[in-house]
Amino acid sequence: MTNTIADIEEADVILITGSNTTENHPVISSGVKRAVTQKGTQLIVVDPRRIRITRYADKWLRQNLGTDVAWINGLMHVIIKEGLHDKQFIEERTEGYDELEKMVDKFTPDFVEQITGIPAQELIDAARLYAGAERGCILYCMGITQHTTGTDNVKSLANLAMLCGNMGIAGGGVNPLRGQNNVQGACDMGGLPDVYSGYQKIIDEAARHRMAEAWGVETLPDQPGMKVTHMMPAAHDGTFKALYIIGENPLVSDPDVNHAEKCLDNLEFMVVQDIFLTETAQRADVVLPSACYAEKDGTFTNSERRVQRVRKAVEPPGEAWDDWKILCEIATRMGYAMAYDSSQQIMEEISKVTPSYAGINYERIAHEGLHWPCPTTEHPGTPILHGAQFTRGKGLFHAIDFIEPAEKTDAEYPLYLTTGRLLYQYHTGTMSMRTGGLNQIAPEAFVEISAPDARKFELEEGTLVNIASRRGTIQARIKISRKAVDGTVFIPFHFASAAANRLTNAALDPISGIPEYKVCAVKVSKAA
Amino acid sequence: MPSENSVLINGNRFSYKPGDTILEVAHRNSIDIPTLCYLKGTSPTGACRMCVVEVKGARSLVASCSAPVAPNMVVQTETPQVIEARRMVLQLLLSSGNHNCAVSGSTANNWTEFQLSVIKAEENTELCPVWGDCRLQDLAFRYQVTGERFEPTETAYEMETANPFILRDFSRCIQCGRCVQACNEVQVNQAIHFGYRGAATKIIAAGDRPYINSDCVFCGECVQACPVGALVEKDARYEARPWETQKVRTTCTYCGVGCQIYLHVKNNRVVKASGAEEAAPNFGSLCVKGRFGFDFIDSPDRLKTPLIKDNGTFREASWDEALDLVARKLGEIKAEHGADTIGFLTSARISNEENYIAQKFARAVVQTNNVDHCARL
Numbered sequence A: 001m002t003n004t005i006a007d008i009e010e011a012d013v014i015l016i017t018g019s020n021t022t023e024n025h026p027v028i029s030s031g032v033k034r035a036v037t038q039k040g041t042q043l044i045v046v047d048p049r050r051i052r053i054t055r056y057a058d059k060w061l062r063q064n065l066g067t068d069v070a071w072i073n074g075l076m077h078v079i080i081k082e083g084l085h086d087k088q089f090i091e092e093r094t095e096g097y098d099e100l101e102k103m104v105d106k107f108t109p110d111f112v113e114q115i116t117g118i119p120a121q122e123l124i125d126a127a128r129l130y131a132g133a134e135r136g137c138i139l140y141c142m143g144i145t146q147h148t149t150g151t152d153n154v155k156s157l158a159n160l161a162m163l164c165g166n167m168g169i170a171g172g173g174v175n176p177l178r179g180q181n182n183v184q185g186a187c188d189m190g191g192l193p194d195v196y197s198g199y200q201k202i203i204d205e206a207a208r209h210r211m212a213e214a215w216g217v218e219t220l221p222d223q224p225g226m227k228v229t230h231m232m233p234a235a236h237d238g239t240f241k242a243l244y245i246i247g248e249n250p251l252v253s254d255p256d257v258n259h260a261e262k263c264l265d266n267l268e269f270m271v272v273q274d275i276f277l278t279e280t281a282q283r284a285d286v287v288l289p290s291a292c293y294a295e296k297d298g299t300f301t302n303s304e305r306r307v308q309r310v311r312k313a314v315e316p317p318g319e320a321w322d323d324w325k326i327l328c329e330i331a332t333r334m335g336y337a338m339a340y341d342s343s344q345q346i347m348e349e350i351s352k353v354t355p356s357y358a359g360i361n362y363e364r365i366a367h368e369g370l371h372w373p374c375p376t377t378e379h380p381g382t383p384i385l386h387g388a389q390f391t392r393g394k395g396l397f398h399a400i401d402f403i404e405p406a407e408k409t410d411a412e413y414p415l416y417l418t419t420g421r422l423l424y425q426y427h428t429g430t431m432s433m434r435t436g437g438l439n440q441i442a443p444e445a446f447v448e449i450s451a452p453d454a455r456k457f458e459l460e461e462g463t464l465v466n467i468a469s470r471r472g473t474i475q476a477r478i479k480i481s482r483k484a485v486d487g488t489v490f491i492p493f494h495f496a497s498a499a500a501n502r503l504t505n506a507a508l509d510p511i512s513g514i515p516e517y518k519v520c521a522v523k524v525s526k527a528a
Numbered sequence B: 001m002p003s004e005n006s007v008l009i010n011g012n013r014f015s016y017k018p019g020d021t022i023l024e025v026a027h028r029n030s031i032d033i034p035t036l037c038y039l040k041g042t043s044p045t046g047a048c049r050m051c052v053v054e055v056k057g058a059r060s061l062v063a064s065c066s067a068p069v070a071p072n073m074v075v076q077t078e079t080p081q082v083i084e085a086r087r088m089v090l091q092l093l094l095s096s097g098n099h100n101c102a103v104s105g106s107t108a109n110n111w112t113e114f115q116l117s118v119i120k121a122e123e124n125t126e127l128c129p130v131w132g133d134c135r136l137q138d139l140a141f142r143y144q145v146t147g148e149r150f151e152p153t154e155t156a157y158e159m160e161t162a163n164p165f166i167l168r169d170f171s172r173c174i175q176c177g178r179c180v181q182a183c184n185e186v187q188v189n190q191a192i193h194f195g196y197r198g199a200a201t202k203i204i205a206a207g208d209r210p211y212i213n214s215d216c217v218f219c220g221e222c223v224q225a226c227p228v229g230a231l232v233e234k235d236a237r238y239e240a241r242p243w244e245t246q247k248v249r250t251t252c253t254y255c256g257v258g259c260q261i262y263l264h265v266k267n268n269r270v271v272k273a274s275g276a277e278e279a280a281p282n283f284g285s286l287c288v289k290g291r292f293g294f295d296f297i298d299s300p301d302r303l304k305t306p307l308i309k310d311n312g313t314f315r316e317a318s319w320d321e322a323l324d325l326v327a328r329k330l331g332e333i334k335a336e337h338g339a340d341t342i343g344f345l346t347s348a349r350i351s352n353e354e355n356y357i358a359q360k361f362a363r364a365v366v367q368t369n370n371v372d373h374c375a376r377l
C-alpha cells in the first residue's frame, strides 16, 4: 500500500475494486464502513458480484469480467473531458500525460458501456465523484491482479490516482490489500527471481557484489531466475529437476491443477517443508516438519509495509523446527556453514544488507511496528509513500489499451467462472479447515449462481452439478445467490475436494506471471 | 489560573479541547473514573450511570462519559454522594442474574440455593466463567458491595449455544450496551441491537434470531467488549482463568492486515485469542479467523518428524538422515544438471527472517535465482 490502513478513514471518497473487503480483509472493511457511516465518506465499488461492501456504496458499478482497463480509461476520459484533473500535480510531478490523454480519448462512456456493461451515465457520475474528492483513496485486491492484463489493471489505477493528484497525500493513494499475511515480507526479503532483499536488482552488478561480499561467496548468479509459473512447465518438459517448497500448497492454489500435478510428478526430487502433510507434500520425496507462527519468533510485514513482531507462545509439536534452522542445517551439509542463534540475529543481518530495512530492529518494533522504508535507526519509518517525490523521480503515466480476457464464453462453455475466498476459510485451507468452528460454518465448495441463470439451466438450490471447463471438471452444489450476476458463476477456491483451480486458466499476465484466476469459461450440468 | 478552556477536577486545574467529555479529560490526566457502558471510540450512551460525578451547580449527579466539559467547571469524582450512587448501581446489577462469583455475598444458605439454580442452568459446578476477569466484580470489590441488598430477579432468557464460537449468557448480561456499540460503531457489522422493553430488554440480532442465523460474522468484537460473563468464547469458557494463562503478543497468521493479537496460553496450548487494543493497525479488532482460528496449532495432523518416501510410501526418519539426503540430492542434481534446474518456493506464511534465509540459501549455496513464492496465486 502507498498509504496506511488508518489513513483510509481520512479519505473523502474511497474506490474499492476487485476486493471482497468484508470477507478477505474484515478489519480493513470495518475502517471503510466506519468512514462511510460516521464521517460521510463516499464509497464507489466496482465489482461484478453483489458483495457485502456494496451495501455501503454510494455508487456500485457492475462491470463485465475482465474489462477493468476499459472502465478505468473511461473514468479518465470523463475526468479529462470535464477538466476535473489535477493539472498542477500532472505538470510538476508526472510524465507521459500526453500519451495517456491520446489513449483514453476513444474511451467515451458509450464505448465503455459496450465493453463493460456499465451504463454510460453511471460511469460519468462515478468519475465526477472520484475526481471531486480532495482526498481519494483506491483499494484493490486480486480481482484486479489475477487477470492476463493484471499489470495493466494496476497501472491503470495508478494513472487514475495520479490524474487526480491523489498520490503522496493522507487519505489518498493506490492500495493493494495483500491476501496472505506475509506476502509483502516474502517479496521484501527477495523471495522473487529477480531481486535480493529490499528489491535490489540481481542484474545490478554493484548490488550483486555487495551481497556476495556480505554472504562470503566468490560469485552469485547474474541472471534473473524462473518464476513459479515457468518452473512448472519446465518440470513438465523435464528440463527442470528439483523443487524445494516451503509452506506453500500449489496443488490447490495453482491454476489448472491437473496440469500442475503432472509437472510435479515429473520432477526428479521434491522437498516440502510444512506444518501439515498437504496435497503438495503428499507428492514430495522428503517432507520436513516446521514450526507454525505461534511456535516461533520473527517478523511479518503487513499490507501497509509495517514490520511487526511474531512471538513464540508455545513449543512446536514433536520434532518440528523453525524453517530457518532447517535451511541452515542443509546449507552446512552442502559445505556452506550457515548458523544463527536466533531470528533476531537474522534480522540484524537483514538490516545490514537491506537499505529499506536498515533502521529496523527488534527493540524498535517491540511495541508497535514500523513502516519501511526506514533507512536508519533514527528514522521514524514511512507511512505514506511518494510524499514529496515519486521513488523514480517523476510519476510515469502508462497509456494502456484494453485487451479482452484470454478465454471467452461460447456455445459449449456458456458461463463465466470467477474464483475467490470466503470469510471463514483461508487459502488452501490447511489451517482453517483444521479449526472446527470455521469448517462448521463453511464446510464445502459451492457454485454461486444468479436466480435467472439457475432457471435457465434448470438448476435448484442444493443440486449437485458438474462444472466443466476446457481443462477439467469438478462437482459441487448449487447455491442461488443475490450476490451473483447473470452469466457468471463463482466458486471459492479453498477446497481440495472440489478444487476450483482444476477449471481455471493458466494463461499468464506477461509481466507479473499471474494467472487469470478471475475469468474462464465453463458449463454447468446436473450430476448424474 | 482560571482560563477559558480549563476545568477543575478534584481541586486540580486541567486544560481541555472543545468537545471533550469530563471522562476524557479525567482519563487523560490519570484520574480514575469507573465506567461500565462507555466504549472508547464510540458515541457514549450513558446507560449504566457508573461514571457519575458531582458538578458544582448541577442539580443531580452527571454521567461523565457523555457530559461535555464547560469552561471553569468544578468537578468532584469521588464524593460520598457519588460513591453511594455507584454502590446502588452495582447492587442492582449484582442482584439481577447469575452473578455467582465471590462478590455476590450470599449467606451460606442462600448461596447454596442460588448456586444450585445456576448449576442447573449451566450444567457446570464452577463459578462464573469470567470470574477474575470481570469489570462488575472488580467494581463490586472496589466499592465493597454485594448482591444482597435487593431481591434477586430471574432471567427470562435462555443461554444461546447454537454457534461454534460465541456463547450468549443472558443471565449475566447487565445491559450496558457495549456489545451493541462494538458491533455497530466499531466493526459496523450492524448485527445486534437492543430489543423489547423494560424488564424484558434483551440484546438481539434482527428478529431475535440466534447469531448463527443473523448478520453476525463472528468477529467477536462484542465478546471483547463485554465487561462481564454474558458473552464468552465458547471454547475458552471454564478452560482458562486469567491467572492460569500467559498472554503473548504476536501478529495474526491469516491475512495481510497483520492484526496485533494476544495468544492466551495455558499448559503449552493456545486456549484463546484477543485483539491488542493498544496498537495499530487493528486497535483490538479482529475477524473470525484471527480470533477463533487457532485450533490448527495443536491439531493431531501436525507433522512431527521428517518423512522420507521409499517406493511410494512415507516412513518416519531422523533429522540427520533427512537432512543428509536432501543435501546430497541437491548437490548431485546441481553437479549433473546445473544449479538452474533447481527451484525454491518460499512462502507468504513464513517470517521475514525465514524468507531471507530461503533466498540466501538458493542464491549463495545452490547458486540459482530460481526463487519465487505463490503469493500471486
Ligand code: SF4
Pocket (backbone or CB within 6 Å): B182, B183, B187, B189, B190, B191, B192, B211, B215, B216, B217, B218, B219, B220, B221, B222, B223
Ligand atoms: S461477533 Fe461481531 S458481528 Fe457478531 S454480534 Fe458480535 S460484534 Fe457483531
Ligand code: SF4
Pocket (backbone or CB within 6 Å): B172, B173, B174, B175, B176, B177, B178, B179, B180, B203, B222, B225, B226, B227, B228, B230, B231
Ligand atoms: S452482553 Fe455484555 S456487553 Fe452486551 S449488554 Fe450484556 S453485559 Fe453489556
Ligand code: SF4
Pocket (backbone or CB within 6 Å): A025, A026, A027, A028, B252, B253, B254, B255, B256, B257, B258, B259, B282, B285, B286, B287, B288, B289, B290, B291
Ligand atoms: S484478524 Fe482477520 S483481519 Fe486481522 S490479520 Fe487476522 S485474518 Fe486479517
Ligand code: FES
Pocket (backbone or CB within 6 Å): B034, B035, B036, B037, B038, B045, B046, B047, B048, B049, B050, B051, B052, B063, B064, B065, B066
Ligand atoms: S460509563 Fe458513563 S453511563 Fe456508563
